[in-house]
Amino acid sequence: MEASAYKQLMKHHAGAPVVIATGCPGARTGLTATAFCSLSDSPPTVLVCVNQTASAHPVILQTRSFSVNVLRDGQADIAARFAGMTGLKGEQRFEGSDWAVQETGAPVMGDALASLDCELLQAHDHGTHSVFIGLVKAVRSDSKSEPLIYFRGNFSALGDRSRAACAA
Numbered sequence: 001m002e003a004s005a006y007k008q009l010m011k012h013h014a015g016a017p018v019v020i021a022t023g024c025p026g027a028r029t030g031l032t033a034t035a036f037c038s039l040s041d042s043p044p045t046v047l048v049c050v051n052q053t054a055s056a057h058p059v060i061l062q063t064r065s066f067s068v069n070v071l072r073d074g075q076a077d078i079a080a081r082f083a084g085m086t087g088l089k090g091e092q093r094f095e096g097s098d099w100a101v102q103e104t105g106a107p108v109m110g111d112a113l114a115s116l117d118c119e120l121l122q123a124h125d126h127g128t129h130s131v132f133i134g135l136v137k138a139v140r141s142d143s144k145s146e147p148l149i150y151f152r153g154n155f156s157a158l159g160d161r162s163r164a165a166c167a168a
């Protein structure tokens, strides 16, 4: 199967975009990703898949840490910024939002729907990407907010489509 056909097919899989962030103050970087899931609760571990060409890839390996920040409704601009759609790079992507440090030293977003601060446990290469397994060292969440959704190339709020269908 052609990669382009596979990519087209995967657009039908709705995802909740996250920002994977890493690096030390003054040298931070990050990317928008949908390849994130829980691996186990004992120990609490997650996995993310990161392209080896992403600026965050070598920094995760070097610092042995990264955060996963689940975006909320209204943060499509942050998703676009960390996906490289605005031309901003590295530290510039962090401007205008609230970032702090918890356990590992990785930058953690203060106003995401949920954030997981992770220590890198394992890295497995597969083709163009690496699968990073992270041990969750600290978390924070906002129980009042709704998630951002990525579906067929667009960012939207959960329920936008059903509300539109009801109104039609």
Ligand SMILES: Cc1cc2nc3c(=O)[nH]c(=O)nc-3n(C[C@H](O)[C@H](O)[C@H](O)COP(=O)(O)O)c2cc1C
Pocket: 017, 029, 030, 031, 032, 033, 034, 035, 036, 049, 050, 051, 053, 054, 055, 056, 082, 083, 084, 085, 089, 090, 150
């Ligand atoms: C919705 C969406 C999901 C993405 N998911 C991933 C992903 O899971 N893994 C990945 O490596 N890149 C993913 N990307 C691409 C990266 O966000 C993009 O290549 C980014 O610019 C990489 O950072 P860099 O410019 O600092 O290298 C995704 C992009 C979008 C728009």
